[in-house]
Amino acid sequence: MNRPDRTPVRPPAQGTQQRSGAWTVDHAVRALATACAEWQRPVPQVGALVLGPDSVMLRLSCPDEAPPAGWIAEQAGRTWTMPLRELHSAPVSDHVTDALPMLVSIGAGDEGRVMLNLAEANGMISLTGDDALARGMVRSWSRRLTTGPWAANARVIRVGFEPDQDFTGWDVSRLVEAAQVLDAPEGGIVLFAAPPQGRDLYLVDRLLEEPVRRWTVVSVHGENATWRFTVSTDGKVDTGLFKEPLLLRS
Structure with a gap:
């Protein structure tokens, strides 16, 4: 099967928390799109992304219990998670499209920084x-x-x-x-x-x-x-x- 070119992206040098958070969110979105393309399956409908201290969690609008490699389905497929230690070295492709261009930050909760995908409304x-x-x-x-x-x-x-x-x-x-x-x-x-x-x-x-x-x-x-x-x-x-x-x- 044809697979997209995948190039691991080195995490940026430690800087401000905001810059590090932006890089992590961007890398998570690209890693998600790359993994889905490799498995020849569509990117799931993501309602929200939560950036926690140890992991990234995707809250799905429609449950999906078949995540691609690297992601873990939880809560009967209503959430997908990936530990940050794995995300930082997850490969991404330069050829995948922007999967979540309407993602915006709305606040912080107990689980971490919350970003909503406005396109899901x-x-x-x-x-x-x-x-x-x-x-x-x-x-x-x-x-x-x-x-x-x-x-x-x-x-x-x-x-x-x-x-x-x-x-x-x-x-x-x-x-x-x-x-x-x-x-x-x-x-x-x-x-x-x-x-x-x-x-x-x-x-x-x-x-x-x-x-x-x-x-x-x-x-x-x-x-x-x-x-x-x-x-x-x-x-x-x-x-x-x-x-x-x-x-x-x-």
């Missing part, structure tokens, strides 16, 4: 609660989605935010201004500073009704959301996806 994603903190989180996501190593090819549109030099996507005042970008077959993510209205709402409804979803939509105080996260002034975010609220982190 089957509808609108809404951030409510403290307005300034909610907007700040969405702005942080937009920057990471255009600069994070695992999201290098993500197409990101922001609507209603003040421009900043750290964001390299599309900044528009209304979504209709980016209509040509929406027609791209690759898709991407749209982030609203406030609930879409009028023609923008029509475009959002059209995107979310596509039989094969190309675009993910996030809105501060969005309505009719599938995922609704509440950001509180005490520095926590309640996702409804975990037992306890998470501590905010950028």
Whole structure:
């Protein structure tokens, strides 16, 4: 059988915790895609990635008890894990596609740093609660989605935010201004500073009704959301996806 070229990637020199964490997440995503390609099976539907002190855990949207080599299925296939000592030397291929380009950091829990795959939301994603903190989180996501190593090819549109030099996507005042970008077959993510209205709402409804979803939509105080996260002034975010609220982190 044809297998992708696999090249072990040497862990970076010890630096800041943030840099080390970013490298580990990126390497975990690439190692996952490489192992699945070698086994000629699709990458599983990952709802969240948890970076713990000793391992990486994938929380799957659909249980899967047949992980590729290196990954361990637990909880009846609802989670896959790999120890960090094995992950750091796990081979990756330069030829695999970006498996989880919509992965963003949302907070820290008892098990470690939690990252959500926004592409797994089957509808609108809404951030409510403290307005300034909610907007700040969405702005942080937009920057990471255009600069994070695992999201290098993500197409990101922001609507209603003040421009900043750290964001390299599309900044528009209304979504209709980016209509040509929406027609791209690759898709991407749209982030609203406030609930879409009028023609923008029509475009959002059209995107979310596509039989094969190309675009993910996030809105501060969005309505009719599938995922609704509440950001509180005490520095926590309640996702409804975990037992306890998470501590905010950028």
